[in-house]
Amino acid sequence: MRKLALSDEILMTIEKPARYIGNEVNSVTKDPDQIDIRFCMCFPDVYEIGMSHLGIQILYDLFNRRQDTWCERVYSPWVDLDRIMREKEIPLFALESQDPVKDFDFLGITIQYEMCYTNILQILDLSKIPLIARDRTDEDPIVIGGGPCTYNPEPLADFFDLFYIGEGETVYDQLLDTYKEHRKNGGSRQDFLLRAAQIPGIYVPMFYETTYLEDGTVDKFRPVRPDVPEVIEKQMALNVNPLPYPMKPIVPFIKVTQDRVVLEIQRGCIRGCRFCQAGMLYRPTREKDLEVLKQYAYEMLKNTGHEEISLSSLSSSDYSQLEELVQFLIEEFKGQGINISLPSLRIDSFSLDVMSKVQDVRKSSLTFAPEAGSQRLRNVINKGLTEEDILNGARLAFIGGWNRVKLYFMLGLPTETEEDIRGIAHLSEKIAELYYETVPKENRSGKCQIVASTSFFVPKPFTPFQWARMCTKEEFLDKARTVNLEIKNQLNRKSIKYNWHEADVTVLEGIFARGDRRIGAAIQLAYERGALYDAWSEYFDNERWMKAFEDCGLDVDFYTVRERGEDEVFPWDFIRIGVTKRHLFKEWERAAQKIVTPNCREKCSGCGAAVYGGGVCFENQN
The missing domain is CATH 3.40.50.2300 (Response regulator)
Structure with a gap:
């Protein structure tokens, strides 16, 4: 025993x-x-x-x-x-x-x-x-x-x-x-x-x-x-279909954060958001075949006893066989009490139709990620989402019976102005107003609930924004206060709730993200002085970290608020991910000009990932 x-x-x-x-x-x-x-x-x-x-x-x-x-x-x-x-x-x-x-x-x-x-x-x-x-x-x-x-x-x-x-x-x-x-x-x-x-x-x-x-x-x-x-x-598999996949994932005794079967439908993303590290690291996009996924779903549900299956992808809506896959899952498993979770969907008529079939009568919140409060700034970050797209998605959701919407934004993005910041409150107000315009009183299931959340922008390696300056803690908090005050001035303020991330944690994340080998001494010193579970707010001690950097002779601002020059050598430049540094800098310049780059399905941007992947990219897989 x-x-x-x-x-x-x-x-x-x-x-x-x-x-x-x-x-x-x-x-x-x-x-x-x-x-x-x-x-x-x-x-x-x-x-x-x-x-x-x-x-x-x-x-x-x-x-x-x-x-x-x-x-x-x-x-x-x-x-x-x-x-x-x-x-x-x-x-x-x-x-x-x-x-x-x-x-x-x-x-x-x-x-x-x-x-x-x-x-x-x-x-x-x-x-x-x-x-x-x-x-x-x-x-x-x-x-x-x-x-x-x-x-x-x-x-x-x-x-x-x-x-x-x-x-x-x-x-x-x-x-x-x-x-x-x-x-x-x-x-x-x-x-x-x-x-x-x-x-x-x-x-x-x-x-x-x-x-x-x-x-x-x-x-x-x-x-x-x-x-x-x-x-x-960087090493990657050009064909993800024959890769081994856990048909018998471990089932925990206690409830965990993601207590469900996870079905990975593709790797990579076609979108090219300029702040998104994952979107650059995991290029080119590689899809799994529908028949392979059907088999995985059967086996994993049988071997775990889970009652929910989730589709895993950076952007599920861009999976070319999504409609067929979802219809299969609904038809095969809905009668068995299996719930289907669809994260990372772009909110359109198809997505809402699907979600109305797989969610219960009460309908949980829908999530939109505009990322920025103005169209100007969404163009800067290459979000590929217009205000019309957002409002139309919200309108369809309200008609479909949803009355709770979560909105995710970032504060501190490059070129951000006060107008962009206040735009977060204005867009939230437009969506709340849309609910009352769209849904007759007799059809409303309670008040409209808009939850706007802002994280603070951290420039990450291998993104077009790796050259960008980062805000100080005080600048971040000033921006959050501006949003909070502007929301309180809106007509539908009682329908809007606002949350924001911890600024000091964000600054530390920024130091680690673009740090060099000298940072290790401060990590060790902070740990020896008691730092642990820094991702958990109840255990994070910012003063301990700032003292560790000071005692190691490290300037926090050097790693955060300093904008990098085109020719600067980055600590991570010895790694090749496929997407070239030249392409990333070109996207950094296009951001300053507010120029939107089409996604990979619309037009190849020549980022280098297709060449690196032996000519394999989204547009020529199918």
């Missing part, structure tokens, strides 16, 4: 002990004596968040298909267990075997957002693995980073042995095969890292160095030895 790493006494004193006991439906167990490689996959946040991440489910399934590999999972212990583990010196353990993470060959950490960086150090610390990669020995696991934040890995470079740049289904088998052969031959840790550095898409930070100019910007980034590549090429 499997022995738990935590005693009954400890489990009885902590919140949600089911986070730590493993043994969930569809989790994989193997005999450690019958396998060659032990891989621990980590999501550095609490269990409920990590269990909702599709990428880990895909890699977990991919690795466990190998006869020679056993992949297990670990998540960040919540603050109550964190304290107990430190007091009682209990090493962090994997869920499936309950064995210490330190005993594994690999620790793979997916890095989905910047505010989890101190949780990464928590994972290493509780696992008794040295925080700094150079301090590790042959007895320590190889620590791998993956996910969207690795497209600027430099702030975390000192903590990782290697980063995997690209989609996991491409070269992970080659990496594991290389490790297996290396261990068979008795090679050292350094030997393996050198061999790994020669695999496409693998970046080993210790083999590279950065030099800086007097003004603090990057002068050169280069290898310190001749046998590693100067440029790291």
Whole structure:
């Protein structure tokens, strides 16, 4: 019988002990004596968040298909267990075997957002693995980073042995095969890292160095030895249909953030919003065949018992076989009590017709993402959405019986004016007014409810806005106050609710997003002073972070409010994602001119992704 790493006494004193006991439906167990490689996959946040991440489910399934590999999972212990583990010196353990993470060959950490960086150090610390990669020995696991934040890995470079740049289904088998052969031959840790550095898409930070100019910007980034590549090429699958997909995803014992079957319908996006990192990183768009998705839906629902299936995509409305897929799901599963979730839809007549069929009678909120309050600014960011589109979508929704609408905007976008800011309140008012004009009193199901939410803009690597300045905390809050006051001046103000994001957290995210290797010292110092779960407002301490930057001699404004020049060398320039830096700068210039670039289906913009992908892009797949 499997022995738990935590005693009954400890489990009885902590919140949600089911986070730590493993043994969930569809989790994989193997005999450690019958396998060659032990891989621990980590999501550095609490269990409920990590269990909702599709990428880990895909890699977990991919690795466990190998006869020679056993992949297990670990998540960040919540603050109550964190304290107990430190007091009682209990090493962090994997869920499936309950064995210490330190005993594994690999620790793979997916890095989905910047505010989890101190949780990464928590994972290493509780696992008794040295925080700094150079301090590790042959007895320590190889620590791998993956996910969207690795497209600027430099702030975390000192903590990782290697980063995997690209989609996991491409070269992970080659990496594991290389490790297996290396261990068979008795090679050292350094030997393996050198061999790994020669695999496409693998970046080993210790083999590279950065030099800086007097003004603090990057002068050169280069290898310190001749046998590693100067440029790291993103790895991606040109055809997503034959890729392995988890037919038996793990079913948790407790409710998690995304408690449903997830059906990935395509990768990439045709839209080209200038603020959106994912839209650039995952180009070109690659669709999955309808028949493949039908099979996946059957198998996953059968193997999990879930009562909801969600379509996963950056822009579901752009999937060319969406209508056929949705009709199939409705006809096949609606009678079985299966709900269908359709995120990332553009609100048009087709989408509303579909949602009226798949949502219950009460109808949940509809979500629009205008991103900006004026048409001028929507053109700057290349949103590809007119006010007419938004109002027409709202009108159709109100006619269809919805009376609750969520609106998502950003504040602090490049070229933003006060008129653009006030436009958020004005657009919210127009939509509220439209409800009362469109729906007769006798047909209204309660008052109209408009919830306008603003996040604060963070320039991200590999976007046209990577050159942009970012606002200060005070500027962000002034903008939010302007919106709030303008909403209170609207005629239908009682129908409009306004929420805004935390400005100090946004500034920190901006530092991490475009930071260089010097940032790592401040991350470590803040962690050692108690920083943890920075994505959770109740644990975020901005003063602790500002003091850490100051004590490390780092100027916050250098990383945030400074606009970059065309020729500046970025810390992430050694990574090639397909979309060229020349194209991104051209889009930066077009933004200043308020010129809209057509989406990939309408006209190829020559971004470079199609060439990089062997000529594969959306317009010539079908």
